[in-house]
Amino acid sequence: MSGPGAPDQQPVDCSDLRVAIVAASWHQTVMDGLVAGALRACADYRVAEPTLVRVPGTFELPVVAAALARQGFDAVVALGVVIRGGTPHFEYVCNAATDGLSRVALDHTVPVGFGVLTCDTEDQAVDRAGLDGSREDKGHEATAAALVTARTLASITQATP
Template structure:
């Protein structure tokens, strides 16, 4: 069985001068603490300036990301956790967060790092949260993707 992080690139870019907004959900405190710690480490390493805002859950991430983009963020990092339960709620929230964040990025031209964990159980979330013993650090990966994309977009010039 392949681990989901297998083959992931290590992205390192200089984000000096970028303004990044981290939008983080509040559900699943232990996992969110790990995601936020990883995001903060990656942002500090990148040299980007950042602010953090919290929203109640992953469903609310797109509207906060849209506001951050409209207020001049060069990149947004969305962090959240959705754990499957016994109802279709999981599918609705995951779909809304994913399509909403994609829409924000495409519509505004502001990259959105996707750090929303969509897991079958809490153990999977903990394994991706960047905590001691975790196999992956999705908070850091979301920052790396957003900052690298913002740097790339700054380098694009009209033909």
Template sequence: MSGTGAPTSHVDGTGLRVTIVAASWHTVVMDGLLAGARRALAEAGVTDVREVRVPGSFELPVAASRAAHHGADAVVALGVVIRGGTPHFDYICAAATQGLSDVALRSGVPVGFGLLTCDDEAQALDRAGLPGSHEDKGAEAAQAAVATVVALRGI
């Protein structure tokens, strides 16, 4: 399981402005990812949270870029792409991943990476933070975004 060895830490995100950008496909999985991100932000003391929904994972980078350039201290990007029978999966995953990396590097605003790239729906459900899931990637992405803001302040 990829969650093995994950760090456990608590950082204080009080006063941070965080935008969650979330895709709309795969409602059950996305509901779990969003709930996990919201919970992790609340636990970190983040109260200024905006949410933006976009059609799919391909649109996450442009929404993350807009948020980064309009006052967000951090962005949490959430989406899920499930492999199908065509190369579409590879193109969407690569474009979304590269786009989110570019947003973080160009803007200097941390982007928590909560994009699930799964072979099947069972893998996505197992990572969605739902009852019975083994991982909570929405929470992990939010925690990473807040922790990175705090780390960057120390540089």
């Protein structure tokens, strides 16, 4: 939801939604920025008390996101960062996280905000982390996307006989 073509979306009232944020722990500076952005988005959308859960790394995001979806959260935001190295580890973790989080959303009909940065360098990650001087705030964007989608799902459910 960033860069050219990003929607000009105004926050809506999501105060009735239960929201969980699951965040990896690797790359602490980047993760602190992503979490802060997610919490700012929750405040912007009037989510008073989001639940924050930390996991070791990005690979662990899907299983915890699934557990949170099963517990009745209306939206789950997954935050992580994987920085390319010299081994295939990058592709394995990125694919597992992407596939797993997509499966959580579809299997549980719960929006999962995808705030997983997949970057070639740490500088790219910092530039997307919502920190002072960053060009993008992916934690905020992923959270806003999940909240708007949760609101849309709620309206579809209410409109269905």
